[in-house]
Amino acid sequence: MCGIMGYVGGREASSILLDGLRRLEYRGYDSAGIGTIDSKHKLNVVKDVGKVEQLAQKTELGGLRGIAGIAHTRWATHGGVTSENAHPHLSCKQEVAIVHNGIIENYLELRQELEGRGHRFISETDSEVIAHLIEEVYERKKDLLSTLIDVVQRLKGAYAFAAILVDAPNVMVGARQDAPLVVGLGKSENFLASDALAFIGNTDRVVFLDNRELVLLTEKNVKIYDFAGNLIQKPATQIAWELGSVSRREFEHYTLKEIHEQKDAVLQALRQDPRSVDYFVDAVQGAGKVYLTGCGTSFHAALLAKLLFTSYAKIPVEVLLSSEFEQYEGMLDEKSLLIAVSQSGETADVLSAVKAAKKMGARVLSIVNAMGSTLVRESACTLLNNCGPEIGVAATKSFTAQLMIFNMLALRLGHRDDELSELWSTGSLVEKALGLEDQVREMTERIHVANDFYFVGRSIHHPLALEGALKLKELSYIHAEGMAAGELKHGSLALISEGVPVVVLNPEDATYADTLSNASEVKARGGRIIGVSNKPSKVYDEYIEIPAAPPVLYPVLEAVPLQMMAYYAAISRQQNPDYPRNLAKSVTVK
Numbered sequence: 001m002c003g004i005m006g007y008v009g010g011r012e013a014s015s016i017l018l019d020g021l022r023r024l025e026y027r028g029y030d031s032a033g034i035g036t037i038d039s040k041h042k043l044n045v046v047k048d049v050g051k052v053e054q055l056a057q058k059t060e061l062g063g064l065r066g067i068a069g070i071a072h073t074r075w076a077t078h079g080g081v082t083s084e085n086a087h088p089h090l091s092c093k094q095e096v097a098i099v100h101n102g103i104i105e106n107y108l109e110l111r112q113e114l115e116g117r118g119h120r121f122i123s124e125t126d127s128e129v130i131a132h133l134i135e136e137v138y139e140r141k142k143d144l145l146s147t148l149i150d151v152v153q154r155l156k157g158a159y160a161f162a163a164i165l166v167d168a169p170n171v172m173v174g175a176r177q178d179a180p181l182v183v184g185l186g187k188s189e190n191f192l193a194s195d196a197l198a199f200i201g202n203t204d205r206v207v208f209l210d211n212r213e214l215v216l217l218t219e220k221n222v223k224i225y226d227f228a229g230n231l232i233q234k235p236a237t238q239i240a241w242e243l244g245s246v247s248r249r250e251f252e253h254y255t256l257k258e259i260h261e262q263k264d265a266v267l268q269a270l271r272q273d274p275r276s277v278d279y280f281v282d283a284v285q286g287a288g289k290v291y292l293t294g295c296g297t298s299f300h301a302a303l304l305a306k307l308l309f310t311s312y313a314k315i316p317v318e319v320l321l322s323s324e325f326e327q328y329e330g331m332l333d334e335k336s337l338l339i340a341v342s343q344s345g346e347t348a349d350v351l352s353a354v355k356a357a358k359k360m361g362a363r364v365l366s367i368v369n370a371m372g373s374t375l376v377r378e379s380a381c382t383l384l385n386n387c388g389p390e391i392g393v394a395a396t397k398s399f400t401a402q403l404m405i406f407n408m409l410a411l412r413l414g415h416r417d418d419e420l421s422e423l424w425s426t427g428s429l430v431e432k433a434l435g436l437e438d439q440v441r442e443m444t445e446r447i448h449v450a451n452d453f454y455f456v457g458r459s460i461h462h463p464l465a466l467e468g469a470l471k472l473k474e475l476s477y478i479h480a481e482g483m484a485a486g487e488l489k490h491g492s493l494a495l496i497s498e499g500v501p502v503v504v505l506n507p508e509d510a511t512y513a514d515t516l517s518n519a520s521e522v523k524a525r526g527g528r529i530i531g532v533s534n535k536p537s538k539v540y541d542e543y544i545e546i547p548a549a550p551p552v553l554y555p556v557l558e559a560v561p562l563q564m565m566a567y568y569a570a571i572s573r574q575q576n577p578d579y580p581r582n583l584a585k586s587v588t589v590k
Contacts, residue, residue: 009189036066079124091135092135288335313413345373
């Protein structure tokens with residue numbers, strides 16, 4: 001979602017901030033801007049609608065002067081996509097500039113109060129109230145720390161913000177409440193960002209801020225306080241992700257690069273700390289009830305995990321959609337275990353579900369891709385995807401990494417040691433599935449003009465049908481639905497007409513014969529059958545042959561051509577698959 005980048009040090013801030021914005025583009029945004037304080041103690045701000053490169057060319061962002069500054073990529077929530085609503089936002093006297101992620105729930109009340117005292121607002125955003133509050137309180141107190149304490153006590157909601165003040169030109173300040181903010185520690189320079197990738201080319205030493213913490217940064221010092229003003233000592237962490245891993249290399253898009261990285265990602269997901277895996281296994285076995293929660297793609301991974309745990313370990317599991325978690329008030333207790341699944345570890349709905357579960361007494365574990373994220377710190381134990389940064393907005397390698405972790409856990413819980421060892425063959429099998437790229441591209445180019453797609457599968461293939469439909473919707477904007485194959489005859493067959501593409505997920509396992517029968521029913525109504533299987537059939541009009549594999553691995557292998565289909569449908573329809581419209585990578589608002 002929105003991205004924050006801040007810098008204070010001895011170098012010109014604008015070029016560093018601009019580079020940080022480029023690294024934050026993957027989160028999804030519709031406008032961007034930079035603000036710096038120059039040697040004359042004047043705030044300079046440039047911002048506009050559009051992409052960072054367009055903005056750089058239009059406004060020469062890199063030419064702004066000053067050694068302290070803040071920058072932002074905005075994904076619209078309050079107010080339309082306009083230059084006035086883009087960040088940074090200034091106070092009335094243009095002595096305070098802020099950038100903000102999240103939602104200020106009481107902004108209307110604060111805005112009315114401030115306007116009543118003569119403040120003039122330019123934007124429609126909730127964010128602008130922060131700049132005016134800081135200006136008003138600082139004029140009275142003339143102390144940055146006490147000003148911040150006063151301001152955050154007035155704000156309600158989930159937020160992270162960074163600010164610079166003309167009166168303190170070599171200082172940057174920030175605060176967080178239920179939205180990510182991380183400090184980067186350099187040599188005679190320091191950074192503040194919503195994502196460490198923003199500054200990873202400059203330093204790999206970071207301090208993760210926790211909820212209800214404030215930070216004051218100069219080029220030499222970083223001081224962190226709680227919202228009551230108590231100084232907090234926090235250790236620095238060295239992050240492992242390298243600069244090269246965010247390059248597209250020879251690939252046209254990050255999405256395609258990350259699809260191809262799955263041959264390695266599926267194996268990296270298996271390389272877990274044995275103690276953490278043991279902790280998960282013991283926690284699941286000892287729980288009175290096991291729940292899984294996630295959103296979007298992670299929810300689909302959780303649905304598959306439910307089937308795996310039930311089938312291989314005979315452990316019943318409930319899957320709860322994070323965005324609907326409020327309706328489960330009182331359902332969990334101290335004997336409950338919640339496993340939260342998230343790529344970013346910052347998804348607001350997931351964090352809200354975790355907070356509610358802990359309030360009910362449940363123990364929380366997590367499966368996350370981002371080390372140091374809020375979800376990791378809120379969990380008793382975490383298994384990391386280990387697949388490196390995922391820049392494309394649509395989850396690809398993080399999804400198959402999640403599936404591999406759930407495969408490993410289910411087989412461990414079911415004492416299926418022989419099948420557990422077979423998981424290490426997944427890398428070579430995924431590499432074979434990647435060899436389908438030319439075939440999938442050619443097929444997709446023939447059928448991408450369809451207005452509707454349907455994906456069907458039974459048992460462990462049903463979550464993949466849901467995921468295949470989601471990917472196609474996300475990247476190509478084609479209407480698509482995922483369905484349980486056995487449910488077609490209970491109403492959905494009414495949607496089938498001549499030539500409608502229906503993707504049938506049908507590897508040769510216990511569900512094969514029944515699913516093939518369902519495909520025949522669709523074909524009899526004129527549907528165009530695209531079979532994804534290791535076994536050909538005359539029922540299929542198009543056949544995508546995935547390699548034969550142990551049944552537990554078929555969902556991982558199915559994911560690869562489904563992702564490619566979505567990618568090439570987007571390309572055929574001249575859409576950018578890395579940045580789907582209206583979507584963001586890390587959804588930090590509820």
